[in-house]
Amino acid sequence: MKDIVVQKFGGTSVADTDKIKNVARAVIREKELGNDVVVVVSAMGHTTDILTKLAKEISQNPSPREMDMLLSTGEGVSIALLAMALQEQGCKAVSMNAMQVGIITEKVHSKARILEIKTDRIREHLDSGAVVVIAGFQGITDDFEITTLGRGGSDTSAVALAGALKAKRCDIYTDVEGVYTTDPRIVPCATRLEQISYEEMLELARVGANVLHPRAVEAATQYKLPVRVRSTFKLNNLGTLILGVEEMELHRPVTGVASDLSQLRVVVCDVQDNPGVAATLFDGLAKENISVDMIIQSYARKALNTNDIAFTIDKADLDKTKEVLEKVRPELNYSNIFIDDKIAKISIVGAGMIDHPGIAAKMFKSLAKLGINIKMIATSEIKISCIVEQSRANDAVEALHTVFGLDSNSVAEVKGDLPNI
Amino acid sequence: MKDIVVQKFGGTSVADTDKIKNVARAVIREKELGNDVVVVVSAMGHTTDILTKLAKEISQNPSPREMDMLLSTGEGVSIALLAMALQEQGCKAVSMNAMQVGIITEKVHSKARILEIKTDRIREHLDSGAVVVIAGFQGITDDFEITTLGRGGSDTSAVALAGALKAKRCDIYTDVEGVYTTDPRIVPCATRLEQISYEEMLELARVGANVLHPRAVEAATQYKLPVRVRSTFKLNNLGTLILGVEEMELHRPVTGVASDLSQLRVVVCDVQDNPGVAATLFDGLAKENISVDMIIQSYARKALNTNDIAFTIDKADLDKTKEVLEKVRPELNYSNIFIDDKIAKISIVGAGMIDHPGIAAKMFKSLAKLGINIKMIATSEIKISCIVEQSRANDAVEALHTVFGLDSNSVAEVKGDLPNI
Numbered sequence: 001m002k003d004i005v006v007q008k009f010g011g012t013s014v015a016d017t018d019k020i021k022n023v024a025r026a027v028i029r030e031k032e033l034g035n036d037v038v039v040v041v042s043a044m045g046h047t048t049d050i051l052t053k054l055a056k057e058i059s060q061n062p063s064p065r066e067m068d069m070l071l072s073t074g075e076g077v078s079i080a081l082l083a084m085a086l087q088e089q090g091c092k093a094v095s096m097n098a099m100q101v102g103i104i105t106e107k108v109h110s111k112a113r114i115l116e117i118k119t120d121r122i123r124e125h126l127d128s129g130a131v132v133v134i135a136g137f138q139g140i141t142d143d144f145e146i147t148t149l150g151r152g153g154s155d156t157s158a159v160a161l162a163g164a165l166k167a168k169r170c171d172i173y174t175d176v177e178g179v180y181t182t183d184p185r186i187v188p189c190a191t192r193l194e195q196i197s198y199e200e201m202l203e204l205a206r207v208g209a210n211v212l213h214p215r216a217v218e219a220a221t222q223y224k225l226p227v228r229v230r231s232t233f234k235l236n237n238l239g240t241l242i243l244g245v246e247e248m249e250l251h252r253p254v255t256g257v258a259s260d261l262s263q264l265r266v267v268v269c270d271v272q273d274n275p276g277v278a279a280t281l282f283d284g285l286a287k288e289n290i291s292v293d294m295i296i297q298s299y300a301r302k303a304l305n306t307n308d309i310a311f312t313i314d315k316a317d318l319d320k321t322k323e324v325l326e327k328v329r330p331e332l333n334y335s336n337i338f339i340d341d342k343i344a345k346i347s348i349v350g351a352g353m354i355d356h357p358g359i360a361a362k363m364f365k366s367l368a369k370l371g372i373n374i375k376m377i378a379t380s381e382i383k384i385s386c387i388v389e390q391s392r393a394n395d396a397v398e399a400l401h402t403v404f405g406l407d408s409n410s411v412a413e414v415k416g417d418l419p420n421i
Numbered sequence: 422m423k424d425i426v427v428q429k430f431g432g433t434s435v436a437d438t439d440k441i442k443n444v445a446r447a448v449i450r451e452k453e454l455g456n457d458v459v460v461v462v463s464a465m466g467h468t469t470d471i472l473t474k475l476a477k478e479i480s481q482n483p484s485p486r487e488m489d490m491l492l493s494t495g496e497g498v499s500i501a502l503l504a505m506a507l508q509e510q511g512c513k514a515v516s517m518n519a520m521q522v523g524i525i526t527e528k529v530h531s532k533a534r535i536l537e538i539k540t541d542r543i544r545e546h547l548d549s550g551a552v553v554v555i556a557g558f559q560g561i562t563d564d565f566e567i568t569t570l571g572r573g574g575s576d577t578s579a580v581a582l583a584g585a586l587k588a589k590r591c592d593i594y595t596d597v598e599g600v601y602t603t604d605p606r607i608v609p610c611a612t613r614l615e616q617i618s619y620e621e622m623l624e625l626a627r628v629g630a631n632v633l634h635p636r637a638v639e640a641a642t643q644y645k646l647p648v649r650v651r652s653t654f655k656l657n658n659l660g661t662l663i664l665g666v667e668e669m670e671l672h673r674p675v676t677g678v679a680s681d682l683s684q685l686r687v688v689v690c691d692v693q694d695n696p697g698v699a700a701t702l703f704d705g706l707a708k709e710n711i712s713v714d715m716i717i718q719s720y721a722r723k724a725l726n727t728n729d730i731a732f733t734i735d736k737a738d739l740d741k742t743k744e745v746l747e748k749v750r751p752e753l754n755y756s757n758i759f760i761d762d763k764i765a766k767i768s769i770v771g772a773g774m775i776d777h778p779g780i781a782a783k784m785f786k787s788l789a790k791l792g793i794n795i796k797m798i799a800t801s802e803i804k805i806s807c808i809v810e811q812s813r814a815n816d817a818v819e820a821l822h823t824v825f826g827l828d829s830n831s832v833a834e835v836k837g838d839l840p841n842i
Contacts, residue, residue, distance in 0.1 A: 055502065058442065059506070063504070066501045066516060077491060088479060088480040097490075
């Protein structure tokens with residue numbers, strides 16, 4: 001049996017028929033290397049926006065079930081067109097939607113998780129010599145309801161399919177050339193990484209990298225599946241290989257620097273310091289599906305028996321958060337709320353960090369040297385994040401990129417056309 | 422159990438979101454009459470054209486399987502949007518594609534026939550009080566391949582669904598107000614028919630009426646299902662009811678007059694008058710899927726032992742027909758081919774014709790009076806068709822419409838905005 005390679009092409013890569021023909025060439029190239037090829041595609045370019053606009057013309061709050069029915073049509077178009085383009089270039093191909101494959105998900109609309117992928121129909125087509133083109137982003141429940149996987153859904157589809165098919169590799173084709181040490185828009189001498197571990201990628205993805213969705217990285221970790229992020233438009237560039245830390249050839253203490261401007265900081269002042277108070281607050285937020293990132297309980301005023309609780313949330317969740325805070329006010333008995341939306345989260349990530357003490361100190365010292373005040377700090381085994389003034393975010397990223405030896409004058413590399421992390 | 426009414430809305434009726442909201446109102450109105458309602462919709466407006474154009478950009482000859490995958494996405498959009506519009510207007514609704522319903526067809530792409538429709542999932546939703554919005558035009562094979570039903574497919578879906586669900590009626594909503602005695606563009610005093618029999622409708626449909634596809638009429642005949650053709654935009658107008666001849670209240674000898682300009686006449690001259698010669702010719706045409714309408718073998722020249730064979734075909738089939746004629750030339754040994762593409766088929770249709778002798782004579786006399794030469798004649802129990810010079814088609818229709826008492830000064834009626842038969 002041949003090795004299977006799963007390729008995933010996002011909406012930008014299939015935005016028009018010329019680009020689809022280009023994708024067909026990349027697929028055929030992989031097949032000519034002797035592999036069985038499964039291709040996962042997203043909807044063309046702005047399809048999702050156009051469909052969402054139609055829905056909004058009808059209802060400000062369309063039912064998630066019908067939104068999934070609506071949005072899942074987008075990939076139906078792109079898989080059919082790509083199969084045609086492959087056939088036109090003389091390559092046997094067949095398109096399949098999630099229902100035909102059997103990509104079974106939870107019964108949750110708009111952000112379902114994949115439970116199981118049936119592989120028998122795909123294998124039949126592969127055995128007949130065909131390239132199988134599969135609709136990303138969508139699934140079905142076991143009672144035939146159509147679901148979608150939410151943001152980054154096609155990445156997740158591709159990695160999960162690769163896992164289920166025991167593929168040797170999953171290639172995520174995108175409009176960037178790989179994963180960079182930082183956003184090349186901020187630091188022009190950012191370096192493309194040849195390898196990065198799942199854990200590092202996960203941290204970078206969580207702090208604002210758009211290359212690969214965290215759920216896809218998690219799935220890759222589960223399956224121990226090597227994932228390559230590479231450019232659709234520069235096929236000779238091998239991009240970045242994401243793999244297990246034990247498979248990596250080089251361990252640097254710091255692999256990348258990221259800044260994330262999507263959060264804001266909420267400080268709840270003078271909260272009664274009673275047991276269960278924090279639980280009440282964060283339970284309330286969790287129930288509204290508000291995901292809280294950093295949390296600090298600080299400035300305890302012993303005399304008043306009060307604390308300040310500070311946390312960061314996604315800017316989009318502000319209104320819902322305010323409602324929750326209003327609801328829990330009687331129990332928390334806080335004095336007031338302070339919202340700071342001019343913050344940036346600056347993170348350094350590296351699997352080698354754990355073996356190199358002093359990395360945190362080096363980070364804090366670098367920021368202090370620039371006169372940048374640190375408002376919050378959070379750490380994991382392979383990441384240190386600091387909340388700073390938004391206006392100083394780029395200064396911070398630049399300085400840290402240099403301090404930790406990531407500038408490309410030390411590691412020369414071709415840079416991507418488009419921004420990355 | 423409530424009565425079920427199936428409503429079908431074509432692409433023009435759901436061309437934009439305002440029109441979809443309008444359709445939702447028509448659906449709710451039917452539901453408020455106390456019926457369970459199943460709605461069948463086509464793809465929005467020009468969706469099929471847009472998708473076909475994309476396919477053509479990729480391949481001049483895209484595979485029928487992938488075309489079906491591509492085109493079937495169109496109804497996915499319209500069913501989801503209509504379900505949203507119904508919900509927005511406070512009506513419980515759920516959309517279903519062919520796969521979810523289980524509209525099982527033959528394994529033939531682009532023009533599959535429906536073999537079976539599963540009704541259990543639809544009934545479940547109806548029993549829960551929901552309007553069920555179903556994708557027309559599409560089906561699936563028993564091994565989960567997506568098919569489409571070809572021209573008039575959504576009409577056929579609607580009628581077949583109504584039959585399977587034992588609905589009391591199927592309403593075909595369209596942009597005309599019903600079935601007319603003839604094309605109002607040609608004869609301004611054309612009359613809308615209140616009733617017409619399946620057989621008459623079938624003959625009218627075959628001779629060029631665009632109101633309801635012949636396959637849908639055939640399905641209605643099978644199920645003995647009353648079908649109402651009515652206007653989406655004038656809900657107070659009851660349109661035309663198509664039903665069994667025995668249920669009709671009034672039998673007129675002639676119900677309608679139609680002209681069909683889509684055919685051309687082929688005359689094969691001096692064919693050897695041997696047994697099996699006609700079979701060779703028409704077998705050859707059938708194998709190429711060329712559908713032959715009228716056939717006349719005439720002008721036998723006994724001395725030469727030859728015949729002329731004349732037949733009419735669809736203009737689109739001319740090239741294929743020429744190829745067949747070239748192929749059978751050695752066997753037929755004809756002298757030459759004469760192609761006449763300036764013809765019109767004028768037909769009068771009426772279930773009462775059979776009881777009224779002299780209808781044919783009256784038709785021929787009327788045409789003769791106008792100096793219109795008849796090139797071919799074909800008759801069935803309820804139809805007489807004549808091939809005439811195309812330039813005289815409108816004169817012929819007008820005269821016959823008057824002669825057979827169909828002008829609306831005798832039967833006053835409101836006329837449709839748009840042409841009909």
